[in-house]
Amino acid sequence: MSIELSGLQKRFKLQHKHSSKQQQRDPRERDGYFHSVEHVGFHCQQGEVLGLLGPNGAGKTTTLRMLSTALTPDAGDILIDGQSIVRNPILGRRKIGFLSGSTGLYGRLTAKENVSYFAKLHGIKGKQLSARLDELFTLLDMHSFLDKRAEHLSTGMKQKTNIARAVVHSPSVVVLDEPTTGLDIMTKQTVLNFIQQLKVQGTPVIFSTHHMDEVSMLCDRIHIIDQGFSCFDGTVAELQQAGQHQELNAAFMQLLKRDTEQPNV
Template sequence: MLEVKNLMKRFRLDNKTIKENKKKSKEMLDRREQGHWFNAVVDVSFSCESGEVLGLLGPNGAGKTTSLRMLSTALQPTSGQIVINGDDVVADPLAMRKRIGFLSGTTSLYHRLTVRENVQYFGRLHGMNEDLLETEIKKVFDLLDIHSFADKKADSLSTGMKQRANIARTVIHQPEVIVLDEPTTGLDVISAKTILDFIESYKGSDVPVVFSTHHLHEVEKLCDRVVLINEGTTQFNGTLDDFRRVSGTGNLYDVFVKLVDEKEVA
């Protein structure tokens, strides 16, 4: 189980930004900018049980990626708690990193290695023995339909192939939690469907999956739970059915706009 409690992350503004902000009216400033600080994430909380898929939503700049980077240990929270199966991620990030599979927008492959060599390399970095590694490679390559290009060098792959290979290296070490930041953005229909089917394969397993997306049809297809973040704050946290009920129409796009607009008015 993954539990995220009252996450907060702030960054110090550079001097140029501070000077420019002094020239702006109060209405022009981002409400998260306070003096010398920008509060990228103000207060984010949610949980995801084993075998659940959670969709993380929000407009651009809402704090989704910053929240996911804290989950992955790439960023240290200013305050708050992240717990995986009872263990505190923030207290021991290096040890916990081995238990997390994180795909970011900058996850990449070694271009001169083949897909298989890349995945083998990352599996060995996690200390996997060769027999287990080969078993997992076959299983993951089956699920992501990678076998046809497994022995191609990474620099010769299409965008969709690279993303599938990136996901394979993300999960090869059998992580306890999987975190995917916009895994289907920019992909063709076939590659996107392959990745969505892969995510769906974890439903009912021992692994919680969190993924951010701007595609609400993906949420409708896959998600047990939904979290919407706006201006660094959890605006909604509940089941997909609860999310639908926020709007009288039950349409996810209507719900998204309603929640974001309510925050803007507030």
């Protein structure tokens, strides 16, 4: 199982006009559009964790929304085992487990009811449903709050429930957008252990984060997006070499600085 993104582009119509004399305008604002993603492409293979990095506003969120089929690319394609989910978005929704920063739960349903509901939407029921729920609730250490309404859950409990909801249908590919943001140390470790388990099971994981300790712990490869373009793809060691620094934060910043000084054309 693998996923490949190639030549992705996405622009949005600007709602305001710019003066020709306006200074320091974002170079991606042109011709009445904001070109959020100019050219992005990467792949993730079976059993691989790919760290997706980039500064705020780089185009990561737009890329992930195209990957989730919430947005349709203006150009490019997304293939899962050679099948296009741009042309067949329903296939993508079946094969991808997607967790975004804005994913919500139904507040009046319990944690268990939320996950069960989404499982049933995927056609999972009966003994298969019971077995899958028990497996996830154990892996994510959720048994202590399963009967609490989502509106009364802590941030960590909600995130565990969101992750269980995203992967309840045993997707072929898992995409996690900053899954540890705002979590306490214990909950964060549970989430990281769960990602490791996905890797052991052979599931490709695309993992967006700003935390370099998580990158060094989990990621087989790193892909960096800056100003709407793919600007790096390689291993942790290759990022250290490209950024001329052993410390990942410093290597990342150096690579972005070099990319800014030599803009894409």
